[in-house]
Amino acid sequence: MTTAVTDTDAQQPDPEERPDAGTPEPAGSGGDPFDRDQLPAPPGAPLRLLRSLLRPERRLVVLASVLLLLQQAAIQAGPLLVAIAIDSGVPAALDGDHGPLITVAVLYAVAGGASGVLVYAFYRTLGRACQGVLRDLRGRIYRQAQALSLDFHDRYTSGRMISRSTSDVLALRELLDEGVQTLMTVFVSIVYITGLLLYMDLGLGVATMASFVPLYLLVRSYRRRAGAMFTRRSTAIATVIVKFNETLNGIRPVKAFRRERANDARFDELNSEHCRLNGGTILEMARFVVLSRLTANVTLAAIVLWSAYRVADGDLELGVLAAAALYVRRLYDPIDRFAMILNAYASASASLTKIAGLLAQRPELAEPAEPKELPERPADAPGREVVFDTVRFAYRTGGEVLPTFDLTLAAGQTTAVVGATGAGKSTLAKLLARFYDPTDGRVLLDGVDLRDLANPELRRGVVMVTQEAFLFSGTVAENIALGRPDAPRAEIEAAARAIGAHEFIEALPDGYDTDVRKRGGRISAGQRQLVSFARVLLADPAVVILDEATSSLDIPGERAVQHAMETVLRDRTALVIAHRLSTVEVADRVLVMDAGRVVEDGPPAELIAGTGRFAALHSAWRESLV
Ligand SMILES: Nc1ncnc2c1ncn2[C@@H]1O[C@H](COP(=O)(O)OP(=O)(O)OP(=O)(O)O)[C@@H](O)[C@H]1O
Missing domain, CATH: 3.40.50.300 (P-loop containing nucleotide triphosphate hydrolases)
Known part of the structure; x- marks a missing residue:
């Protein structure tokens, strides 16, 4: 590729443009895809991109998963130990044998300590893997930006390119920085808790599993409603960045033609559109939090009530009831954070789709597979024909x-x-x-x-x-x-x-x-x-x-x-x-x-x-x- 020793294009203002804030069209729905913020990518490209980003970090991911399994085993042992203390330790202590109660107390403390150390190691390991993913992704976008032809840049504009490497990477970072850890923790804790409840009492286990159905339906409806909103929000923020970038690139003509007021008005419009869409996503989140908490509390109350009657009937031990109440609480505890994670997930997946669309573009001026050499010329030859x-x-x-x-x-x-x-x-x-x-x-x-x-x-x-x-x-x-x-x-x-x-x-x-x-x-x-x-x-x-x-x-x-x-x-x-x-x-x-x-x-x-x-x-x- 020829080197532009000096390059003005980088400083030229982008042509006035408006990537369809608020009205995204699905990729491939006709028209010039460059008029939209999202370039078409082959089906499954975002997922393949994610997999290819994770591949170099797979050792760290596996290590982090093992650490999480151990940490959850330690932390979820707590309520089980409480059940043992109530049902076996307390009666033994009443009979003068304090051994079981002390053993349970020591085990509880050890499990708590181990969980602390393991959670630290888990966050550190997964954090390193996530940083690796983000570093790789930024590098890929930068290399792609340089590899793509001028023709591409003329149409895509630098504002969009900046938006891909800043706000879109940031959306992914938000998911990776916190969301993935929480998501993995929630998943493992669900498996452990359900297993332990089934082990302690089959009926309790099944009842808890049944309570997942309404929660699952809630999550599904939230994802469907919020997903579209997040795509629109991410397009809107890209538009804000494009406008900002265009103004800065063209700051001289802006000053020369006293465009500040007109630009302010246009920027306000774009900024407000972004805020409006942001407000919409917050409302959706609030709705989800309220409904999911309601479901969780009703479920908890129903399980406790049912278990209490069973205790009264002598069908269930008191310790198991206490442990079940603790487990069910733990199960639903991250529900608030779950909404945040789903937000981060929706936002990140909209961004990943856009990044995948950009990375799927093939540079048009590819280097030749079998390059030819220029003929030799004498050192003092005056140029070439x-x-x-x-x-x-x-x-x-x-x-x-x-x-x-x-x-x-x-x-x-x-x-x-x-x-x-x-x-x-x-x-x-x-x-x-x-x-x-x-x-x-x-x-x-x-x-x-x-x-x-x-x-x-x-x-x-x-x-x-x-x-x-x-x-x-x-x-x-x-x-x-x-x-x-x-x-x-x-x-x-x-x-x-x-x-x-x-x-x-x-x-x-x-x-x-x-x-x-x-x-x-x-x-x-x-x-x-x-x-x-x-x-x-x-x-x-x-x-x-x-x-x-x-x-x-x-x-x-x-x-x-x-x-x-x-x-x-x-x-x-x-x-x-x-x-x-x-x-x-x-x-x-x-x-x-x-x-x-x-x-x-x-x-x-x-x-x-x-x-x-x-x-x-x-x-x-x-x-x-x-
Ligand atoms: N990136 C582009 N995309 C589409 N059309 C272009 C692009 N660049 C130039 N053109 C069009 O190609 C034609 C020739 O443009 P070109 O820049 O080569 O002219 P020029 O003789 O160098 O003009 P000037 O002296 O004004 O620089 C013009 O009609 C212009 O509108």
Whole structure:
């Protein structure tokens, strides 16, 4: 994949968009899935994703399960010991034999202590496994974000991507941090308690099991009602994040056009929608808590009453009644937390579905299975030949931009491309940089199709410098060495010197080691361009594509950039989207584009001497300079 040495796209505001807050459609229900917050994923993808995330942590999960089984065995022994104390210990003590009662008391204390230690070990072990899952998931989303093509990003927008890696991962974290532990504990305790009740008294065990039926129905209805709400809530929060991100990305136009009030109003609307949906989920939860508590209390009362009559009839021992009351209470105790867990589960499963949809996208610009090598070239060879061979291209979301395009750029030649806005200049450059693949035809570098080149080979071959030189966090030296991170300092400095950036870099607080994002490391637009040119010089690609900045710099700044640009273009094949007369004048060849076609092509002097569009453009340019 071609390296964009400087990247403006990351800073461009997203197009205005509104991912259907509150009205989610199921995936695959027609229309462009990119208009919705949820991309379609193959059936069962969320579950497969979860399994694949858990697989590397399976040892920890098994260990945690064993610890939980032991801990629950210890804690659930309590009521049984109480029953033994009441039914055997107390009568023996009344007869003067205190042994059984003391033994039971000691066992109770030991079980309590062991349960404490085991629960700590269980939380620690499962916590480690969950952290591993989340780390893996964040890594996958990040790698996927980088792997997917520009075409994907144009449509998906960075706000949604951020929402996937923040609020959606957070939803999963909430489930994993607490929910899973509670869920496992509840499940194991149900098994133990039911088993113990059945062991102590068959009738009690069966009655308790029967009481699960209404609870199960309640849980099922809650899940059904809350599930849809959670999907809508998670879409609504994604919309809030998208809006926030868009405003921050476009903070300059926001200020320039005084959009603050209008943005506030729109943000309030989205924020309120999220709050409304959040309120709805809370109400659902309250309903569930009330109904489930009612069911639990009625069941408990019924079981105690029935058991009391059986004790009175001599059919049941008093100790067993006490133990049964304790067990049934324990059984229903986590019911409140259960609602929270179900919430966390619904929220996490909505998020997991969205993440699975994103991860299911296949990068369109895949690396070739059998990459080809570029032909050897002498060290002093001036670049490589570029051929657009019957290329046609249409963006996914628009009509054809380049209808059947043929063009050869000779090795070492600098070609300036000019033309009206929307003529297709940037599209041409992006095809050469392999940000996109042609819809039809081929782009060849020294006779090799760009699609057949492995990423490192392509990176050595073609580099594109976009308009606003983007600096990544890190030092100036690291920024220059972006295309060759292992370059020695001497070479980094040599590149900076050749470009004319050395002096200003030396004048920074820490010279080449100045962090560009820290105080004192602020670098002007012209200086950023010089750094990005030094980057290209150090990466030394055979072909360089330059999208010249339209913003005018001051005259000394412009001269410095012009000089640096000439250094970068020397001895390579260059395609420059030119906005300055001085650039066009140093080119070997000028292409005038109109509606995706080359309408004039020739050396600048020849075109200027003619009567075509470039001659007219050129004289208008000259007049504007006078
Ligand atoms: N990501 C995209 N998705 C859909 N259509 C696009 C996309 N980018 C550009 N286009 C369309 O392709 C056509 C050519 O655009 P392109 O950016 O190549 O023109 P340009 O000559 O570079 O214009 P400018 O000088 O304004 O940058 C335009 O009609 C534009 O609307």
